[in-house]
Amino acid sequence: MSRLERLVEDRSATIVTAELPVVDGGGLKDVQHHLNRLAPWADAINATDNAAAHAHASNVAIAIAIQQAGVEPILQVVCRDKNRLAIQADIVGAAMHGVENVALLTGDDVTAGDEPETRRVFDLDGPQAIKVARTLARGTYLSGRRLDPAPHLFLGAVENPAAPPAEYRVDRMAKKIAAGARFFQLQICYIPARLEQFVQRARDRGLTTQAAVLPTICLLRGARALRFIDEHVPGISVPSETIDKVARSTDQAEAAYQLALSQAGHALSLPGVRGIHITDFRHDEAAARLVEELGLRQSLSKEHDAHNSAFAV
Amino acid sequence: MASRLIPLIARAEHAVKAPVFDCRMCGQCVLHSTGMTCPMTCPKTLRNGPCGGVRADGGCEVKPEMRCVWLRAFERSRSLPLPPVWKREFNDLRPPVDNRLKGSSSWVNLLDGRDQKTPKGWGPLHAGCEAS
Numbered sequence: 001m002s003r004l005e006r007l008v009e010d011r012s013a014t015i016v017t018a019e020l021p022v023v024d025g026g027g028l029k030d031v032q033h034h035l036n037r038l039a040p041w042a043d044a045i046n047a048t049d050n051a052a053a054h055a056h057a058s059n060v061a062i063a064i065a066i067q068q069a070g071v072e073p074i075l076q077v078v079c080r081d082k083n084r085l086a087i088q089a090d091i092v093g094a095a096m097h098g099v100e101n102v103a104l105l106t107g108d109d110v111t112a113g114d115e116p117e118t119r120r121v122f123d124l125d126g127p128q129a130i131k132v133a134r135t136l137a138r139g140t141y142l143s144g145r146r147l148d149p150a151p152h153l154f155l156g157a158v159e160n161p162a163a164p165p166a167e168y169r170v171d172r173m174a175k176k177i178a179a180g181a182r183f184f185q186l187q188i189c190y191i192p193a194r195l196e197q198f199v200q201r202a203r204d205r206g207l208t209t210q211a212a213v214l215p216t217i218c219l220l221r222g223a224r225a226l227r228f229i230d231e232h233v234p235g236i237s238v239p240s241e242t243i244d245k246v247a248r249s250t251d252q253a254e255a256a257y258q259l260a261l262s263q264a265g266h267a268l269s270l271p272g273v274r275g276i277h278i279t280d281f282r283h284d285e286a287a288a289r290l291v292e293e294l295g296l297r298q299s300l301s302k303e304h305d306a307h308n309s310a311f312a313v
Numbered sequence: 314m315a316s317r318l319i320p321l322i323a324r325a326e327h328a329v330k331a332p333v334f335d336c337r338m339c340g341q342c343v344l345h346s347t348g349m350t351c352p353m354t355c356p357k358t359l360r361n362g363p364c365g366g367v368r369a370d371g372g373c374e375v376k377p378e379m380r381c382v383w384l385r386a387f388e389r390s391r392s393l394p395l396p397p398v399w400k401r402e403f404n405d406l407r408p409p410v411d412n413r414l415k416g417s418s419s420w421v422n423l424l425d426g427r428d429q430k431t432p433k434g435w436g437p438l439h440a441g442c443e444a445s
Contacts, residue, residue, distance in 0.1 A: 080357075084409060106364045109357060109375045120357065127361040128409050135434040142409075144433025160365030165387045171404050172362045179406055187365050234366030234374040 002100040003072050004044040005154040008183055008212040014268065015214060015275030016296055017074060017185065018042040020066065021283060022056040031065045038280070041291040044072040044101055046185070046277075050081055052233075053113025060090050064097045074156065075099050077133075078107025083123035084132060088141055091133055095151030103156040103185060104129040112234055127172075127179050130155055134180030156183035161198035161215075162191055163235040170201040173211075183212040185277040188229070190238040192266050199270045208272035215267040217260050219280040219287055222252030257286050264294055323418035340414030341428040346402035348389030355382040360407040363387070408435050 007013045018038045023030045038045055047062035059076055066073035075094045077087055091102055106126035110118040124132060132142050139150035157176040159169055173184065189195040195215060202208050220226060223246040230238035242259065249255035264276050276294075280287040291297055323338070330336030330351075334344060337353035343360065344351060352360050356375035363383035366374025373379045390403045408431045414422060422428035429438050 106357065106359065108366060111375050112366075122357045122359065123412075124409050125357070125359040125361050126364070127406055131406065131435070132409075140434045142432045142434040158365065160367075162369075163363070163365050163367040164369070164371050164381070165363070165367075165384055168362065168387050175361060175404060175406055235364075235368070237369045 001152065002044070002154050004074065004101050004183065007043055008154075008274070011274075013275075014296055015043050015183075015212060016041060016278065016291060017044050017046065017214060017275070018278045018280065018287065019046045019048060020062060021280070022048060022051055022054070023062060024056055028065055031062065032069060034283075035066065035069050035071055037283070037285075038287065039069075039071045041288055041297055042071075042278070043275075044074050046074045046076050046103065049076045049078045049107070050113075053080065053108045053110050053115075053118075055113075055115070060094050063094050063099045067098050072101065073099055074101040074103050077102060077104045077129060079105070079122050079124050079126060079129055080107035080110060080120055083121055084142060087124060087129060088132060088136060091136055091153070092147065092151060095136075095153065100152055101154045101156065102133055103158065103183075104133055104181075105158040108234055112232075126157060127175050130157055130176055130179040130181050137180075154182060155180045156185060156211075157181035158185055158187060159198075160187040160189075160235050162187070162189045162194040162237070166194065166197065167201075169198055170205060170207065173202055173207055174205060177207060177210050181211055183214060183274075186213065186215040188216040188218045188236060188279070190226075190229075190236070190242055190263075192263070195267060196270060199272045203272035208274075212274035213272060214275045214277045215263075215273060216277045216279055217264045217267065217290070219260050219278065219282045219290065220256045221282055222256050223247035225256070225281060253282075253286075257290070260286075261290060261293060264290060268294065319418065319421055322421055323416070326418045326420050338416050338419075339410055340417040340419050340422055341411060342419035342423070343407055345395070345399045346390075346405060346407075348386040348391075348393060348395070348403065350382060350386035350389055352382065352386065352407075358410070359383065360410065405439070408432075408438065 007015050020034050045066055047059045049059035063073040063075040110116055110120045133155050135142055137150055137153040139147050159173050223243050226238050226243045229236055246252055246255040267273050267276055278287055327338055334351045335354050336351055339353050363381050367381045371380050371384050373381050390400055431438055
């Protein structure tokens with residue numbers, strides 16, 4: 001059973017996951033460099049799958065690298081680039097190396113990336129991919145052919161609390177839970193009222209006891225990055241007041257940090273939220289500071305501290 | 314005789330559905346459960362609801378000038394006078410598309426039960442898909 005699964009089941013712990021920045025040419029040294037920064041406070045770290053529809057070192061290769069560094073990975077799997085055979089092969093192959101956490105999502109379209117002429121696949125959609133992964137965990141491929149012994153998997157998903165139709169988003173979350181998702185790394189939401197409404201609806205439906213909700217918090221350098229997200233990231237809008245407030249500051253990096261801190265504080269104050277997922281685009285000390293100032297490092301178990309100090313050597 | 318009729322039925326189905334629903338002849342029609350909105354017209358061909366890329370104005374992530382297919386489906390499933398059982402099926406977990414059926418008649422596939430067949434590992438069509 002993965003650490004993430006234990007924390008989700010435990011119900012009392014506040015969970016912090018993080019995203020490993022994409023790796024291109026830097027190899028394992030690059031992975032290690034990022035882990036040195038993220039692993040001391042993260043419970044599990046996402047290995048992204050061609051994030052934003054740009055090709056990078058593969059999700060499976062990165063997840064295995066994280067695992068072999070003694071840190072717990074979350075294999076992210078998107079439906080854009082691979083058909084159902086390849087998706088099953090990736091999950092089974094990663095599981096062979098001990099990767100248990102898998103987050104399955106539909107994925108950005110190819111038009112969001114730098115090779116928009118690519119053929120999009122979407123042979124499965126997000127909810128179908130979750131159920132296919134659960135099928136693997138129950139000991140068969142989608143065809144019914146046996147997989148023995150069955151890999152132990154802990155499945156998760158993504159949902160966008162702010163995208164229309166707002167009242168349907170919780171139905172979609174319920175569908176993903178029925179398919180097998182046990183944790184949700186929500187997409188970044190710059191409209192606190194929307195996040196609040198989503199979590200409230202999920203709680204009213206009893207969904208927050210069936211799956212752990214982890215809103216994403218993005219660490220950015222300033223107003224330019226916020227503007228970029230607003231204009232270029234599908235499904236995410238940033239209110240102009242929010243951008244202006246950071247833009248007007250004399251220290252934009254600090255203002256952007258304070259924005260993330262208040263977002264995280266707000267998210268964690270919502271009943272039904274089990275933790276946060278941190279996407280760090282700054283690559284500096286801000287992520288560790290955020291976790292520290294939220295008082296989350298104290299909540300980490302001794303076992304985890306021991307694990308990480310061993311890792312840091 | 315029947316085997317000669319089948320391609321004709323497929324052509325008739327396409328002639329009816331293409332102008333009205335922009336039907337893509339997936340051969341496993343779910344229009345009734347998606348507010349009479351064809352999910353195969355979604356650029357990502359999603360069968361289980363809108364992706365997270367829907368724009369604030371309701372525009373599609375891929376084609377911003379087009380209203381999200383699933384947003385339309387959601388609205389129509391509420392506003393159209395459809396049988397309650399069809400409306401309830403809106404939240405069903407639809408299985409992956411059987412790509413072998415592309416181009417064939419979903420009317421024929423419905424009658425002979427072909428469109429109800431799912432991969433063994435998936436389980437029966439309507440099992441385990443109830444959203445809580």
